[in-house]
Amino acid sequence: xxxxxxxxxxxxxxxxxxxxxxxxxxxxxxxxxxxxxxxxxxxxxxxxxxxxxxxxxxxxxxxxxxxxxxxxxxxxxxxxxxxxxxxxxxxxxxxxxxxxxxxxxxxxxxxxxxxxxxxxxxxxxxxxxxxxxxxxxxxxxxxxxxxxxxxxxxxxxxxxxxxxxxxxxxxxxxxxxxxxxxxxxxxxxxxxxxxxxxxxxxxxxxxxxxxxxxxxxxxxxxxxxxxxxxxxxxxxxxxxxxxxxxxxxxxx
Numbered sequence: 001x002x003x004x005x006x007x008x009x010x011x012x013x014x015x016x017x018x019x020x021x022x023x024x025x026x027x028x029x030x031x032x033x034x035x036x037x038x039x040x041x042x043x044x045x046x047x048x049x050x051x052x053x054x055x056x057x058x059x060x061x062x063x064x065x066x067x068x069x070x071x072x073x074x075x076x077x078x079x080x081x082x083x084x085x086x087x088x089x090x091x092x093x094x095x096x097x098x099x100x101x102x103x104x105x106x107x108x109x110x111x112x113x114x115x116x117x118x119x120x121x122x123x124x125x126x127x128x129x130x131x132x133x134x135x136x137x138x139x140x141x142x143x144x145x146x147x148x149x150x151x152x153x154x155x156x157x158x159x160x161x162x163x164x165x166x167x168x169x170x171x172x173x174x175x176x177x178x179x180x181x182x183x184x185x186x187x188x189x190x191x192x193x194x195x196x197x198x199x200x201x202x203x204x205x206x207x208x209x210x211x212x213x214x215x216x217x218x219x220x221x222x223x224x225x226x227x228x229x230x231x232x233x234x235x236x237x238x239x240x241x242x243x244x245x246x247x248x249x250x251x252x
Contacts, residue, residue, distance in 0.1 A: 001032065001033060001034065001035060002033055002034055003034075003035055005034050005035075005083070005084050005085070005104060005108075006034065006035045006036075006037065006083035006084060007031070007034045007035070007036050007037070007083040007084070007085050007086070007087065007100060007101070007104055008036070008037045008038070008039065008077065008080075008081075008082040008083040008085075008086045008087070008178070009027065009036060009037075009038050009039070009086065009087035009088070009089055009100070010038075010039045010040075010041060010074050010076075010077035010086070010087075010088060010089070011023060011024065011027075011038070011039070011040045011041070011059070011089045011090070011091050012040075012041050012042075012043060012070055012073040012074055012091070013040055013041070013042045013043065013045055013049045013050070013053075013091050014042070014043040014044070014045055014049075014067055015045045015046060015047045015049060016045065016047075016049050016091040016092075017045070017047045017048050017049045017052055019091055019092050019221065020040070020049055020052075020053060020091035021049075021052050021053055021056060022094065023089065023090075023091050023092065023093050023094060024038065024040065024053055024056065024058050024059050025056070025058060026093070026094040026095050026096075027089065027093075027095060027100070028058045028059070030095050030096065030097060030098055030099070030100075031098055031100045031101060032098050032101065033098055033101035033104075033105075034083075034100070034101050034104055035083075036083075036100065037060070037080075037081065037082070037083060038058065038059040038060065039059065039060050039061075039062060039076075039077045039080060040053050040059045040060070040061045040062070041062045041064065041068075041073040041074065041076045041077065042061060042062070042063050042064060043064050043066070043067040043068055043069075043073050044063070044064050044065060044066050044067055050063050060080075062076055062077075062080075064076070068189075069189070069191070069192035069193050070171065070187070070191075070192070070193045070194075070196060071186070071187025071188060071189055071191055071193075071196035071200075072187070072189040072192075074088055074186065074187055075186040075187055075189060078181070078182060078186050082178045082181075083178060084104075084177070084178055085103075085104050085107060085175055085176070085177060085178060086175070086176055086177075086178045086181050087100055087103075087173070087174070087175050087176075088171060088173070088174050088176070089172075089173050090171070090172040090173065090220065092172075092220060092221040092222070093172060093173050093218050093219065093220055093221075094218070094219045094221075095218050095219070096219075097217075099118055099216045099217065099218055100175065102215075102216050103116060103118065103175045103213060103216055104175070106163075106213060106216075107175065107177065110209075112208050112209050113208060113209045113210075113211055114176065114177050114180045114204045114207050114208035114209065114210065115169050115174060115175070115176045115177070115180070115200075115201060115204040115205075115208075115210045115211070116169070116174060116175055116176075116210065116211040116212070116213050117166075117169045117170050117173060117174045117175075117211075117212055117213070118173065118212075118213055118214070118216035118217055118218050119160070119212070119213075119214040119215075119216065119217045119218075120170060120172060120173065120217075120218060120219075120220045121217055121218065121219045121220065122219070122220070122222065123219060123221055128220055128222055129154040129155070129156050130154055130168075130170045130172075131153050131154050131168040131170070131198070132153070132154060132155045132166040132167065132168055132212065133152070133153050133155075133166075133167050133168060134167040134168065134198070134202065134247075135153075135168065135195065135198050135240070135243055135244070136244075137244055139152075139153040140240045140243075140244070141240070160212055160214045161214060162214065162215075163211050163212070163213050163214070163215075164211065164212050164214075165209055165210065165211055165212075166201075166210055166211065166212045167198075167201060167202065167205060167210065168197070168198045168201055169197060169198075169200075169201035169204075169210050169212075170197055171196065171197030171200075172220050172222070173218050173220065174197070176200075176204065180204060180207060180208070183207075184200065184203045184204060184207075186200075187199070187200055188200070188246075190242055191239045191242060191243070192235060192238075192239070193232075193235050193236075193239065194235060194236045194239040194240070195236075195239040195240060195242070195243040196239070198243065199243060199246070199247075202247065202250075
């Protein structure tokens with residue numbers, strides 16, 4: 001283990017007892033090259049998620065009295081000791097290699113990179129096509145109705161085989177330089193959930209390169225709640241309008 005660089009990571013949980021403990025175990029067991037300090041910020045789960053992870057002793061659990069949402073809960077980690085690099089991880093991610101250390105090595109070799117995501121895979125091993133372009137009204141709303149518009153938004157027809165600059169870095173798993181994360185004041189807490197990752201990526205892009213690194217892979221058990229639940233769809237719509245109003249006329 002190389003102790004010259006410490007890495008930190010945060011996972012936000014909310015009633016995730018069926019998946020978060022496995023995610024924590026996966027991250028801890030596969031991160032070997034660099035010391036890792038893992039924080040789990042629990043948004044007032046009622047299913048025993050926090051107790052289960054705390055009992056394992058594999059992460060530092062920080063309990064919240066209410067559901068803060070995605071970005072605000074991850075920002076709680078900013079009040080804690082962090083490493084040179086910080087990884088934001090969803091509670092439905094699994095890894096099978098030392099992907100965090102590998103990404104740290106890439107950052108060390110490329111000082112102009114400030115934020116990056118690996119290739120995201122579905123549970124069956126196929127690539128998860130997530131947004132790469134800056135969100136617009138057309139992409140956010142008409143993309144739900146048009147495969148062509150959605151395809152351009154997620155680069156469905158592109159095979160990314162080398163490190164490539166992107167505008168939208170998914171919040172399910174990314175690495176960021178901690179000094180930059182702090183300088184940008186973390187996530188914009190006006191978003192309860194959705195689009196706060198794109199918002200942060202655009203801010204980071206004004207400071208350096210935001211990349212997709214396809215040589216590294218993680219698996220994401222993506223449930224796409226906003227396509228199945230009216231509640232999450234409404235949250236997504238509200239976040240979309242907040243994003244569009246904030247970035248109107250910026251970064252065309």
